[in-house]
Each structure stands twice: as C-alpha cells, then as structure tokens.
Amino acid sequence: MRKIRYVTTALNTMTNDEILQLRETKLLNQMKYCYRNSEYYQNKFKEIGVYPQEIKSIEEFRKLPIMMNKNLERSSQQESMDRHGHPFGMHFCCSPDDVFLTATTSGTTGIPTFSYTLAQQDINNLSKAVSYMLEYARVSPGDRILFSHALGIYATSAVLPGIRHAGVLPIDVDVRAGTAAILQYARLTKPTAAMMTPSLAEHLIQKAPEIIGTQVSDFNLSALLTVGEIAIGIPEVKQKIEEAYGCRVYDWIGPIGGSLAFSCDSDEYYGMHCVTPDFDLYPYDLVDPDTKQSIDMFDGVIGEAIYTSLDRIAVPMLRMASGDIVQVFTKECPGCGFKGLRVKVVGRSDDMLIVKGANVYPAAIKQVITTFRPDVTGEIRIVLDQAPPRVTPPLKVKVEYGANMDSSNLFELEEKIKEKLRQEVRVTPEIIWCPSGTLEKSMAKTPVFEKNY
Ligand SMILES: [Zn+2]
Structure with a gap:
C-alpha cells in the first residue's frame, strides 16, 4: 500500500520531535506576526496579560485561553466593516489589495464569516497540499474531475486553484444546479474522478439509472474524494459507495483552508492523515468542549479541535475554537x-x-448503531426531555430496525447494541424501537434530536 507522506518534502526525513520543534518555531513567529499586524490580536494578548514573546513553547501556548471563535470572528468582522470598510475582520493581517480569494462556509447559521480569506502565499500552500492529495489518489495531469459543491463564495471553491495547479481540469457544476444537471455534465465530459459530499455520492447511485440510464460504475472513476460529513468513517457507507462506483473513496478535510488531511488507500478507514503539520497546529491542540480546558494528547483522544495557523498571511487564527469534535x-x-x-x-x-x-456525541452513537446494519436501518433519533447538554439518564435513543428484521428478535439485538455502546461510547441508553422507514430522512441535514421540551 502506498504510504501517505507530508506535503513539504523536508518533513519526510525528520523525526516527530524535529517536526514538533519546527512547529514551535513557526508558532512563535506566527504569534509575533499577528501581534504586529492586527489590533485584534494586540487587544487579545493584552486581555490575557502576556506578550507573544513571553510564550516559549507549544505546551505554554495550549494553556492560553481561547482567542477566537465564530462569535468573536463575527464581531471582529463587523468592526472592520464599520471602521475600515472591509469584511475580513480586525484580525486581518495584510492589505485588502493582497487578498487572492475569499470564501465562507455554507450551511452554517448566522452571518457568514470570511475565514477562508487567502493571500497569494496562503493559496500557494493550500494548492500544494491539494495537488499532493490528487497525486496520491492517482488523479494526474490531463485528468478531469467532476467537482460538485456549492461554488463561488463558498469554502470548497478554495480548492479549485489547487486542482488547476495539479494540471487537472475541474468540471465544476454547482451542486445547486441539481442532480439532473450534475449527471448530464458527467455524461458529457466523462470525468476520471469526482469530488462531492458523501450524501450526494450516495444520492447519485440511485438517481443515475433514472436520469441518464447508466450506473455510476459506468463513469469508470479512478477516485472519489468526499468532504464535509461523517460518512466515510462508517465502514458500511464507505463500502457501499466504493462498491457502487468501483473505486476508492478518499475522505478529506481542509479546516479554514489552512491545512489538509485525507484518508489513505486502504479498505479499512484509518482517519484522515494530517499532511501539513507545518501549516497549522491542527489537530495537536484539543480542549474539553464544555470547559475549554486543554486536553493532553494521546492515541485515540477525543476533544474539540482548536485551530492555530503556523504560516498564514491574510487571516491567521490563534487558538480558534472550531466546534469540531475530533478523535x-x-x-x-x-x-x-x-x-x-x-x-x-x-x-x-x-x-x-x-x-x-461523560461527554457523549450523537454521531458516535450513530456510528456504533450503523455497524448493526442490515438488522437496523442506521436511522436514529436521540430523544431529549430537557435542553442539552445535560441528560438525566437513561439517554433515550429511537432506532429503526431493518425491513427484514423479525421484531421478536429485537430483544437480543438490543442487548448487543447496548453492550457495544457501553464499551465504545461509555453510555447505556434506553432503546425505543421504530419500524423501518418511520423516522424521516432528509437529503440535507437529518436532525439528530427529537426535542420534547
Ligand atoms: Zn494510512
């Protein structure tokens, strides 16, 4: 099996300690850069009561309070609009003339934030990483890649320059053009690979025969790269998509366009490999989502990912609470x-x-329950009788049993599910069985909770 390597080749001959040292040096420089170039960071360090040059190590840095989150970013952005006439925030560190690309995330609530604001050097870094990911997935110069995400101002657009940089032609069909348009363009342009969300990939499996009269396997894709949802991490979903398309699915993530991670060419899913440790501290800095206290790093640790740029010009982040829970x-x-x-x-x-x-994540519960397919459908709801996060035990979970499941065997299945949840998620819920197809499934984002309060 081909080994994933770091994007910056010099890192591939370094030891883990040497890489950590390099990250430390870059962090200290990035902090000083932020302090010199933005009023926001000057005020933040003042609030905390330290100067950047007083922080000597990553360990010390990880103990600092959170310096940025979505709400702070929004108010920083509002202030820069009012005072400087641009939307990049008071944490913006260069001139608006130097912005190469700006993008925001789709699907989040509230006023969009322009976290994906990239200067030329920022986009060069990201593009190098995207090129490497494509090369690893054996997408080569001259290939065409069906790129079906929300385009334009939305974040995934930030990888398009990287695709072109790799000599690969993006067939960028905005996902909002609809399934029929996506399939028609695929039929006309004969892409050799594709990038989309896992739920769209699943949707096309069913729609391709109806709309263009062929199976998705007839596209003969050499790779499918998916982003944005917890799906490929579920073995049954990965297997289903790989079998239908007849190619490997790679799961990738590019937090705030500042670093990149992707999964390897393996039947089993071993997580996304962080190939740019010199671009961002991600995912080395984790906190408890409730208390925001730093969590020690060890194999298998779970916590909220904190973003800290190590090499960013336009909108570097220092200790940004992402809201993403990662392992x-x-x-x-x-x-x-x-x-x-x-x-x-x-x-x-x-x-x-x-x-x-104990901290319990609905997605982790869903992942465990999904492993019992086809005895269950994989559709679940967590029933809340009071506002989260605190739950008076037992946690109630509605679970759909499979269409061919004999309901007299549910008791035995229930015991097995409970035991696995106890071992893997540290929770023993009360299971409420529902017949197949009774929990509503949505193409967009299926609700996790059923709220009774
Ligand atoms: Zn691997």
Missing part, C-alpha cells in the same frame, strides 16, 4: 504506515451531551 490518533497508520497525526471527525460541540459526567 486523534498518534500511532503509525496500520494501513499505510504514515507516521504523523490522523484525525476522525466525531461531531459538533453544539451536539454534545453530558450523561453521568
């Missing part, structure tokens, strides 16, 4: 032998529940 693996990848950190997305901090003092 980090520090051991060598059993699949490909990659020596760096690997990351698996577990959920969002807004969804976190606290049951008997």
Whole structure:
C-alpha cells in the first residue's frame, strides 16, 4: 500500500520531535506576526496579560485561553466593516489589495464569516497540499474531475486553484444546479474522478439509472474524494459507495483552508492523515468542549479541535475554537504506515451531551448503531426531555430496525447494541424501537434530536 507522506518534502526525513520543534518555531513567529499586524490580536494578548514573546513553547501556548471563535470572528468582522470598510475582520493581517480569494462556509447559521480569506502565499500552500492529495489518489495531469459543491463564495471553491495547479481540469457544476444537471455534465465530459459530499455520492447511485440510464460504475472513476460529513468513517457507507462506483473513496478535510488531511488507500478507514503539520497546529491542540480546558494528547483522544495557523498571511487564527469534535490518533497508520497525526471527525460541540459526567456525541452513537446494519436501518433519533447538554439518564435513543428484521428478535439485538455502546461510547441508553422507514430522512441535514421540551 502506498504510504501517505507530508506535503513539504523536508518533513519526510525528520523525526516527530524535529517536526514538533519546527512547529514551535513557526508558532512563535506566527504569534509575533499577528501581534504586529492586527489590533485584534494586540487587544487579545493584552486581555490575557502576556506578550507573544513571553510564550516559549507549544505546551505554554495550549494553556492560553481561547482567542477566537465564530462569535468573536463575527464581531471582529463587523468592526472592520464599520471602521475600515472591509469584511475580513480586525484580525486581518495584510492589505485588502493582497487578498487572492475569499470564501465562507455554507450551511452554517448566522452571518457568514470570511475565514477562508487567502493571500497569494496562503493559496500557494493550500494548492500544494491539494495537488499532493490528487497525486496520491492517482488523479494526474490531463485528468478531469467532476467537482460538485456549492461554488463561488463558498469554502470548497478554495480548492479549485489547487486542482488547476495539479494540471487537472475541474468540471465544476454547482451542486445547486441539481442532480439532473450534475449527471448530464458527467455524461458529457466523462470525468476520471469526482469530488462531492458523501450524501450526494450516495444520492447519485440511485438517481443515475433514472436520469441518464447508466450506473455510476459506468463513469469508470479512478477516485472519489468526499468532504464535509461523517460518512466515510462508517465502514458500511464507505463500502457501499466504493462498491457502487468501483473505486476508492478518499475522505478529506481542509479546516479554514489552512491545512489538509485525507484518508489513505486502504479498505479499512484509518482517519484522515494530517499532511501539513507545518501549516497549522491542527489537530495537536484539543480542549474539553464544555470547559475549554486543554486536553493532553494521546492515541485515540477525543476533544474539540482548536485551530492555530503556523504560516498564514491574510487571516491567521490563534487558538480558534472550531466546534469540531475530533478523535486523534498518534500511532503509525496500520494501513499505510504514515507516521504523523490522523484525525476522525466525531461531531459538533453544539451536539454534545453530558450523561453521568461523560461527554457523549450523537454521531458516535450513530456510528456504533450503523455497524448493526442490515438488522437496523442506521436511522436514529436521540430523544431529549430537557435542553442539552445535560441528560438525566437513561439517554433515550429511537432506532429503526431493518425491513427484514423479525421484531421478536429485537430483544437480543438490543442487548448487543447496548453492550457495544457501553464499551465504545461509555453510555447505556434506553432503546425505543421504530419500524423501518418511520423516522424521516432528509437529503440535507437529518436532525439528530427529537426535542420534547
Ligand atoms: Zn494510512
């Protein structure tokens, strides 16, 4: 199996300690850069009561309070609009003339924030990483890649320059053009690879025969690269998509356009491999989502990912609470032998529940239950009788049993599910069985909770 390597080639001959030292040096420089170039960071350091030059190590840095989050970013952005006439925020560190690309995330609530604001050097870094990911997935110069995300001002657009940089032609069909348009363009342009969300990939499996009269396997894709949802981390979903398309699915993530991670060419899913440790501290800095206290790093640790740029010009982030709950693996990848950190997305901090003092993530519950397919459909709802995060035990979970499941065997299945949840998620819920197809499934974002309060 091909081993994933770091994007910056010099890192591939360094030890983990040497890489950590390099990250430390870059962090200290990035802090000073932020302090010199933005009023926001000057005020933040003043509030905390330290100067950047007083922080000597990553360990000390990780103990600082959170310096940025979505709300702070929004108010910083409002202030720069009022005072300077641009939307990039008071944490913006260069001239508006130097902005190469700006983008925002789709699908989030509230006023959009322009976290994906990139200067030329920022986009060069990201593009190098995207090129490497394509090369690893054997997408080569001259290939065409069906690129079906929300385009333009939305974040995934930030990888388009990287695709072109790799000599690959993007067939960029905005996902809002609809399934029929996407399939028609695929039929006309004959792409050799594709990038989209896993739910769109699943949707096309069913729609391709209806709309263009062929199976998705007839596209003969050599790779499918997906982003944005917890799906490929679920073995049954990965297997279903790979079988239908007849190619490997790579799961990737590019937090705030500042770093990149992707999964390797392995049947089993070993998380996304963080190939740019010199671009961002991600995912080395984790906090408890409830208390925001720093969590020590060890293999399998779960926490909220904190973003800290190490090499960013336009909108560097220092200790930004992302709301993303991730699990980090520090051991060598059993699949490909990659020596760096690997990351698996577990959920969002807004969804976190606290049951008997333990942090519980609905997505983790769903992942465990999905492994019991086809005895269950994989569709679940967590029933809340009071506002989260605290739950009075037992946690109630509605679970759909499979269409061919004999309901007299449910008791035995229930015991098995409870035991696995107890072992893997540290929670023993009450299961409420629902017949197949009775929990509503949505193409967009299926609700996790059923709220009775
Ligand atoms: Zn691997």
